[in-house]
Amino acid sequence: MAREPEVLSGGLANAGAVLRHGDAVERPAPPHVAVLHAHLRALREQGFDGAPVPLDVSATGRRERLSCVPGEVAVAPHPPWTWTDEVLHSVGALLRRMHDTAADVPFDRAADWPFDLADPEGAAAHGTVVCHNDACLENVVFRGGRAAALIDFDLAAPGRPVWDVAMAARYWVPMRGRAGLDPPHRLRVLADGYGMGRADRAGLPHVIEKATAVCRAFVERRVERGDAAYTAAYEESGRAVWDRHQNWLVDHRRALTAALLAG
Template sequence: MSGGDREAPEVRGPGGGGPEVLAGGLDHAGAVLRRGDTVERPAPPHVALLHPHLRALRERGFADLPVPLGFSASGRRERLSYVPGEVAVAPHPPWAWTDEALHSVGALLRRMHDAAAAVPVEGAAGRPTGLADPEGAAAPGAVVCHNDVCLENVVFRGGRAAALIDFDLAAPGRPVWDVAMTARYWVPMRGRAGLDRAHRLRVPAGGYGLGRADRAALPEVIEQATAVCRAFVEHRVARGDAAYTAAYEENGRAVWDRHQTWPAAHRRTPAAALLAG
């Protein structure tokens, strides 16, 4: 829900010098800076837990993420390595909707989960963000999920997903929850002209290597995740968050209605596609 840290092309500072400003998501617009190979950005509240977790993922073989380089004494800013590549910023380019891209996103998420499975969840990089799996660390097989694998948070190289960025919403949960959250963006469940949602749900499931039990559960978990995401947005609007209020007013309640209506009305179609073969 953060929308990533690269929602618009990068722009140079005044006169072409100084840091590059990376357009942040709703929470970090104008506050993400790139200085050469280093990115400085607002730190999530759990940064003191998150950085060790990112290092632990790298130690367990998943290096496709930023290297944590430290954070300010106040904990308000963090420093990370810049991850080179292409990010599918809006308006999303055609290559972002190919089966190859979609399959590779599923495979990338699986590699992260495999590494995360070797990292203890207790005391891990997670906090109640409003978007985390309600079952949390108590769920069998729980790992620290990314929770925001949207198009803007995946770095591509050669048309394939190569790295994940922006772990601000990381929290413990079921791996299938993370798959469901990812599917909401990439399938996408809100609809997009010319895309076969049932087919597109099966592609990342294949890239991920999702087991039969989780395939059967995935449509229902997507419904659950969509309801959680809507509640998160409406909570931010209710408390007067200007950025979320503006976005909500622009997109409208009807868009969220469609987000929830299609999965509920077409449960059999994606379920059949996921279990076929």
């Protein structure tokens, strides 16, 4: 008898629609599935094993199958190990490894990449690699206590590597604050794990501010369209919370920069 597929949690957009069939995951396909699958295959051919392998796309083009990436994901309620410096450092190292590989993978700038969460400079000459753009806690797979792979590349698009680090920082530092954590210190740990150069370190806090504004616009567009999942999340956080968060980033820009450049 065939085993029933396992329903995986998925994100807000794909809740209940991601199924595991043994060693494969079936999920909704993004509109640009062809160019995305080509990119993921190219990453694998260049030696990057930290992403799912595309298997096929349904005849309708609405569903895709990818290899199931083994490991552990820090889903809510997040376990204590989620917030260790070692885990954070490894997230930075994984992003760097992906970016270094992606730098050797040509991409079609004219393709219909999604720019919902992408670097605003990604369409220009500054968009040097295809970034993940959504390396949140639920999209990083761990093995042996270290970040080993990224999943859910639906929002991947050309951009500057520093943009991808800024987006990751929003979730992993996190830039919205968490009791008992030191954001300037943790931002430095992430940058150290990435091996970030001094120029990008100096500009990172400002890029995080831009990334936060892009994320806010992303949520508000979906609320305006009546998306129930995003509307519920927005009502829980509220406009005032976003305002406080953006003001906090501006107020702490100097402290964040000092921590990044110390030593």
